[in-house]
Amino acid sequence: MSNLSYIAQNHGPWSTYLEQIERVTPYLEHLKGYIDTLKRPKRALIVDVPIVMDDGTIQHFEGYRVQHNLSRGPGKGGIRYHPDVDLNEVMALSAWMTIKTAVLNLPFGGAKGGVRVDPRKLSPRELERITRRYTSEISHIIGPQKDIPAPDVGTNPNVMGWIMDTYSSGQGHTVTGVVTGKPIHLGGSLGRIKATGRGVFVTGREVAEKIKLPLKGAKIAVQGFGNVGSEAAYLFAESQSLIVAIQDHTGTIFNPEGIDLAELKIYFETNQGVAGFEGAEMISDEDFWNVEIDILIPAALEGQITIERAQKLTAKLVLEGANGPTYPEADDILIQRGVTVVPDVICNAGGVTVSYFEWVQDMSSYFWSEEEINQRLDKLMVQAINDVWHTSNEKICSLRTAAFILGCERILKARMERGIFPG
Ligand code: GLU
Numbered sequence: 001m002s003n004l005s006y007i008a009q010n011h012g013p014w015s016t017y018l019e020q021i022e023r024v025t026p027y028l029e030h031l032k033g034y035i036d037t038l039k040r041p042k043r044a045l046i047v048d049v050p051i052v053m054d055d056g057t058i059q060h061f062e063g064y065r066v067q068h069n070l071s072r073g074p075g076k077g078g079i080r081y082h083p084d085v086d087l088n089e090v091m092a093l094s095a096w097m098t099i100k101t102a103v104l105n106l107p108f109g110g111a112k113g114g115v116r117v118d119p120r121k122l123s124p125r126e127l128e129r130i131t132r133r134y135t136s137e138i139s140h141i142i143g144p145q146k147d148i149p150a151p152d153v154g155t156n157p158n159v160m161g162w163i164m165d166t167y168s169s170g171q172g173h174t175v176t177g178v179v180t181g182k183p184i185h186l187g188g189s190l191g192r193i194k195a196t197g198r199g200v201f202v203t204g205r206e207v208a209e210k211i212k213l214p215l216k217g218a219k220i221a222v223q224g225f226g227n228v229g230s231e232a233a234y235l236f237a238e239s240q241s242l243i244v245a246i247q248d249h250t251g252t253i254f255n256p257e258g259i260d261l262a263e264l265k266i267y268f269e270t271n272q273g274v275a276g277f278e279g280a281e282m283i284s285d286e287d288f289w290n291v292e293i294d295i296l297i298p299a300a301l302e303g304q305i306t307i308e309r310a311q312k313l314t315a316k317l318v319l320e321g322a323n324g325p326t327y328p329e330a331d332d333i334l335i336q337r338g339v340t341v342v343p344d345v346i347c348n349a350g351g352v353t354v355s356y357f358e359w360v361q362d363m364s365s366y367f368w369s370e371e372e373i374n375q376r377l378d379k380l381m382v383q384a385i386n387d388v389w390h391t392s393n394e395k396i397c398s399l400r401t402a403a404f405i406l407g408c409e410r411i412l413k414a415r416m417e418r419g420i421f422p423g
Contacts, residue, residue, distance in 0.1 A: 013092030013302045019328040024404035027395060031412040038098070038408060041091050042109075043067040047137035049115060051129040061130060065113040065138040067147055068094035071414040074145055075111030076101055076352060078152025078181075079134075079159070082301075085114035089302070093152075096323050097352070100345040102407035104384050106356045111147045113138065119154045131159050135166040142167065144177035144363070150355045151181040153226070153301065157193070161186050177362040180355035189358035190370035192351075195377060196321065197231020199350015200297060202381045203342050204232070204319045205239070207399075208295070210389060211340050213316055219256075219293045221245035221315070224300030225274055228321040228348065230265075232297055237261050245283070245291045248300075251275035252288045289313060298325035299348075305330045313339065320344040335398055343400035345407060346381075346388055353380055 021038050028035060049061040064087060067075040077097035080090075090112050098110025115134055119127060141147055151160060160182045167178045176187030184190065191198075208215055218241040222229045225248045233243045242258030250273025253259065260279050267277045275282065283291075289309040296313060298304050299321030305313070310330035318334065318341040320326065326334070326341065334341055354377055361367050368376075392402035 012086075012088035013324045014088045014095075016302070016324055016328055017092045017095045020400065020404060021408075023328070024401055024408055027397070027401070027405045028408055028412065031409065031416065034412040034415045035408075037069070037071075037415050038095070038411065041066045041068045041094060042070055043141065044087065044091065045138060045141060046087065047134065049130055049134045049137060051126065051133055053126055054123050061115050061117045061134075063113070063115045063134045063137060064090040065111065065141060065147070065149075066090045066094040067109065067111040067141065069098040069411060070109035070147075071411055071418060072102060072109055073107040074109065074143075075147030076106070076108035076150070076355065077110055077112040078150045078351075079155050079163075080112070080114035080152040081117050081119040081130075081154030081159075082114065083116060083118040084301075085116040090114045092302070093323055096345055098411060099404060099407040100349045100352060102410040103346050103388065103403050104349050104353055104356075104380060105410065106353065108148075108352075108356065111149075112152070113149055114152075127159070128162055131162040132166045135163045136170070139167055139170050142178060144175060144359070148177070148355070148359060149179045150352070151227075157181055157183045157188060160188075177359055180358040180362075181351075182358070187358075187362045189354055189361055189373060190368070191373040191377070192354045192358055193227060194231045195354035195373075196228045196348050196351035197233075197299075198235060198374065198377060199353065199381050200228065200232040200299070200319050200321045200347055201235035202350065202378055203347045203385045204236070204295065204297075204317065206382055206385045207319075207340060207342050207389070208317060211317065213294060215239040215241050217242065218295055219244045219291075220295045220297060221247075221288060221291050221293045222297045222299060223247045223288065223304060223325075224298070224322065225268065226299070228351075229297060229299030230261075230268075232299060232319070232321055234261055236295075241295070244293060245288055246274050246280075247285060247288045248274050252283050252285050253277050253280035254283045254287075254291060255280035256292075295319060298322050301325070303327065305334075307333060310334050310337070310339075313337075315339060318342065320347045323348065331398065331400065341399060342385070343398075343403050345400075345403050346384055349384070350377055350381060353377055
């Protein structure tokens with residue numbers, strides 16, 4: 001690995017985010033005095049989460065909740081359970097939430113939480129205990145008007161239900177609006193589970209049309225077959241695209257004729273992974289990046305598109321379903337090579353957009369139909385991607401920088417208009 005790529009790829013996601021802020025700074029001359037507010041989180045909490053394991057031993061886990069920016073409203077962002085979670089990662093993820101909510105013009109700031117744990121190694125009871133203890137430790141900084149968690153990698157609606165219940169127990173009454181992504185009968189919203197994948201599809205569809213890439217017959221590779229990757233794959237397959245490669249934590253499968261997703265779904269449910277699926281051949285994880293494709297959907301973790309992978313990628317369009325999948329120097333290579341990248345801060349914003357709808361529904365105790373939710377989601381995402389596209393043409397910059405210009409302007413204007421206390 002070259003020295004440059006070593007530097008870019010070994011300082012964690014927070015340095016990727018800081019580099020993205022450096023790149024947008026020349027476009028924000030008029031708000032220059034306020035830029036530093038984006039370079040540090042407003043508040044970061046690290047908590048010890050001790051739980052009694054099923055075998056009677058006590059184990060300690062490290063938990064975090066970072067509120068990056070609250071200038072435009074309460075903090076908003078998911079909670080990640082993963083063995084690699086650390087402060088650097090949670091800070092970056094919280095900052096990307098700040099930008100994301102601003103790009104979509106949702107009335108929220110950005111926050112993120114996480115616990116450094118492998119949820120696959122926990123029993124259901126241990127998962128519940130860790131969730132309840134973690135919630136109790138962060139309960140003084142969350143709330144429907146303060147900071148509203150949601151699902152992320154390794155968490156799901158059940159976990160959100162326990163968060164809601166634990167927080168509510170402390171308040172003495174049910175507070176559904178403290179968390180989004182809840183089960184439907186606990187104040188959750190229809191359409192929330194599929195919303196992130198749907199948003200990836202909607203933004204991808206719009207940009208594919210702009211760059212004249214027909215979806216029919218387009219070859220697509222998807223990294224990650226969780227909530228985001230699988231739903232995006234289904235929607236593209238409905239538009240007659242071919243899903244030719246899928247990678248998850250169990251391995252990489254490839255079928256140049258297109259993988260049968262209905263069959264894969266059945267296989268996935270019993271095997272908890274794509275490896276070994278009979279309707280495709282297994283290839284090495286690194287070969288995933290060499291496959292002949294039109295569209296790449298990274299929908300797993302950050303730091304996947306390295307300089308080396310960007311150099312050999314055959315895709316014309318990259319849809320960032322994951323947060324932070326592309327290193328800044330890899331971004332440069334993709335730009336040079338004429339690859340269009342729809343950045344995470346808009347591409348995967350469908351989830352937080354329907355989270356916003358869930359929060360609004362909880363506040364009014366009035367629930368909308370799935371059709372209405374999907375229509376509103378489509379409308380907001382189309383509007384946002386058109387604004388980003390227009391800004392990128394006007395300023396002659398990448399879609400990422402354009403999204404950051406729009407988002408950062410909204411955040412910094414709010415900061416400026418509020419003023420700096422105590423003045
Ligand atoms: N974790 C998701 C994200 O990264 C959703 C956040 C939310 O719904 O608040 O955007």
